[in-house]
Amino acid sequence: MNKSIIQPLTDRVVVRADLKEEKSNGGIIIPDIAKEIPHRGTVMAVGKGKKDEPMTVKVVDVVLYGKFSGT
Numbered sequence: 001m002n003k004s005i006i007q008p009l010t011d012r013v014v015v016r017a018d019l020k021e022e023k024s025n026g027g028i029i030i031p032d033i034a035k036e037i038p039h040r041g042t043v044m045a046v047g048k049g050k051k052d053e054p055m056t057v058k059v060v061d062v063v064l065y066g067k068f069s070g071t
């Protein structure tokens with residue numbers, strides 16, 4: 001994978017959301033935004049971690065996160 005231009009600070013990560021749309025039996029498309037499930041994404045960049053706590057995730061790891069975790 002290409003080296004990211006973005007370098008997060010300390011214990012931050014950059015995650016690309018894996019958005020998929022699903023269809024109901026009636027043909028209605030239900031986007032992930034409307035569902036209340038943990039979201040899934042791929043880690044694109046990782047910070048260096050805190051002084052005493054190294055980062056446990058690495059680039060290309062798949063992670064689950066809450067809807068408003070990063071805001």
